[in-house]
Ligand SMILES: NC(=O)c1ccc[n+]([C@@H]2O[C@H](COP(=O)([O-])OP(=O)(O)OC[C@H]3O[C@@H](n4cnc5c(N)ncnc54)[C@H](O)[C@@H]3O)[C@@H](O)[C@H]2O)c1
Ligand SMILES: N[C@@H](CCO)C(=O)O
């Protein structure tokens with residue numbers, strides 16, 4: 039036999055009642071009929087309470103009473119055949135008359151006792167259960183209506199009565215025995231005391247009724263039918279990726295019960311827990327969904343944690359002082375005091391230095407607790423053995439829960455890594471030695487971010503979401519969006535990371551969407567946005583959105599975003615940049631970026647600063663961290679100049695080849711940066727710094743490629759004009775090289791901390807002789823790669839390879 043309980047929404051409408059009857063039909067088809075426990079129709083308990091309070095204030099309540107009657111009558115009319123309606127109307131009318139008399143009494147006396155309130159509230163369950171038992175009867179055959187006050191006996195604590203278990207169980211068993219094979223409908227929530235007065239069972243009361251019946255009748259299972267698909271991994275209002283759990287242990291269900299949207303109130307399940315009866319949470323509105331099973335032995339899940347619980351508003355009180363150290367009885371006094379005053383303590387921490395005890399309470403009780411402590415420890419305070427207790431507000435508790443975390447190392451590491459990476463400060467920590475709950479106290483404003491980051495960290499079969507903000511929609515920026523869109527399917531299948539574009543800005547407009555902008559139609563969204571571009575505003579909005587796992591991507595060639603890198607790092611937001619200006623400013627700035635990123639748990643990835651997508655920055659880093667020492671770096675790192683020298687042959691003029699390099703997207707937005715050697719200088723500077731040298735831009739000697747007239751050109755147009763005029767100069771260079779069987783190469787070198795770039799003519803024996811297209815080449819001579827250097831070679835400029843490098847850096851942030 040099973041006990042099925044249906045909550046307020048499941049009995050709240052004609053449609054849901056029909057579904058309920060269908061569920062019962064299936065349940066009764068080839069088994070013993072279940073015992074059905076029902077709540078009041080959704081909203082009815084509140085309406086009854088409202089009427090009672092109005093009456094006690096001397097306000098009218100007839101409108102509400104009428105609403106209540108009409109709702110039930112309309113339901114009867116929709117669900118019952120005409121000839122069956124009358125007896126039901128009569129019984130309901132009797133209920134409503136009695137209720138009216140009661141409310142009238144409250145109105146006359148202007149007094150609402152807890153006892154009367156319980157009686158008034160009982161009409162919700164009585165009306166709904168009677169009515170639905172009759173609806174079921176019409177479709178399924180004879181049913182029995184049981185007012186639970188006849189069998190559940192309690193003490194006289196009205197409002198939250200204590201059940202007299204033995205007596206109750208006996209009465210339930212007798213009743214069941216006297217009605218064999220019948221479909222029994224029981225009112226949830228209500229009971230009675232020995233004098234026969236109606237009492238109620240407090241919070242989660244109907245669940246409790248179900249558990250009491252389940253336990254008394256040794257039922258096979260208790261089903262709790264509600265309006266969600268089960269217990270979720272986290273509060274679904276804050277975590278979009280939260281999903282219903284298949285299976286939980288009782289302990290886990292208890293620990294997870296702190297969600298805002300409560301599915302069940304686990305303390306009510308204790309009778310079932312003691313008898314090891316499985317509890318199944320089911321959705322009336324999706325009856326075929328399996329729901330969540332809460333059971334004693336739960337083996338199927340391998341997940342180390344089952345869910346993340348959250349309590350949204352708490353205050354902490356810190357009691358500290360040297361007088362507490364090594365003193366037994368102090369915490370005993372403190373917590374006895376709180377217990378005496380009925381102040382519920384949510385969480386306690388004390389470090390082994392015993393210098394302070396921190397505990398969390400509901401904000402409404404914080405001041406009272408503080409005052410009580412001050413009074414209790416007056417002498418210690420006066421003697422300065424302890425300090426005045428301090429209250430801190432605006433805090434919340436986040437807890438990861440799961441029995442499998444027991445004896446599993448790395449769980450707390452993962453939790454704190456996720457919090458730390460997102461810049462979330464942990465105010466206090468608690469973990470019991472039973473190891474099925476680790477609780478942290480954090481600032482309430484960080485709750486959504488923390489929940490999502492921690493959810494991503496533990497439920498890895500779902501994708502980790504990176505929230506990406508892109509600045510610059512030119513050559514590289516737009517190519518990146520295209521690549522993201524082309525590879526989204528691949529990423530979905532093969533990578534644990536979901537890249538969500540949460541914001542985009544160019545120099546005209548900016549647009550935000552925390553649900554993610556389309557990588558295909560981003561341009562329309564940006565153009566259509568109401569926000570005019572404003573870099574400081576863009577950064578402020580990124581911070582205010584406070585999303586987890588954020589990455590800022592700088593795809594500009596502008597010095598402006600550089601000013602915001604540190605601010606981003608300080609908010610634990612990682613930066614991926616192909617913009618070289620940041621790393622090639624002062625050494626002090628370069629160092630500060632690294633340090634700030636590091637100390638705030640953020641990443642700073644700039645692989646494309648050198649050799650576009652080629653693995654150069656990463657390779658150098660690997661050499662350095664593994665203890666190698668750079669002896670020499672020789673490199674061709676300008677894709678543009680490489681392309682020019684590789685294509686400056688035949689009839690094409692130097693001018694034409696430069697134009698072609700720009701068209702192909704190899705040059706900087708301003709091609710003078712390439713041809714004056716600035717871009718190459720920046721790359722050598724960044725490599726030298728990454729190789730451990732404290733070096734400034736002015737320390738680098740830049741060899742000229744251009745005649746002075748071109749170097750001096752003030753605008754890009756002037757520059758091209760001068761370049762055209764200087765055709766003869768470049769032709770002569772080319773001829774001179776050809777005469778001696780050589781080619782032109784612009785080569786950078788780092789040795790002994792000195793960096794220079796020079797234009798050279800090299801013969802076929804030189805390792806840099808054979809290059810084509812926009813190839814870069816870099817050779818690292820190190821202590822370990824001494825005889826034969828390590829060489830990286832390949833296309834080192836162009837939108838495709840650069841955007842791909844930026845893409846890889848973004849994914850790398852997600853992998854950390
Ligand atoms: N082209 C390559 O092969 C290559 C290789 C490696 C690195 N890079 C680097 O990539 C960066 C971008 O190059 P690109 O070819 O895409 O240049 P681009 O000129 O096509 O695009 C840059 C975009 O940034 C925008 N921008 C500038 N300042 C801005 C601001 N303050 N706010 C918002 N947007 C702003 C510009 O309007 C422009 O649309 C450069 O720093 C370049 O050095 C390029
Ligand atoms: N303009 C750069 C792009 C790659 O950083 C080059 O030509 O090498």
Ligand code: NA
Nearest residue numbers: 645648650652
């Ligand atoms: Na690179």
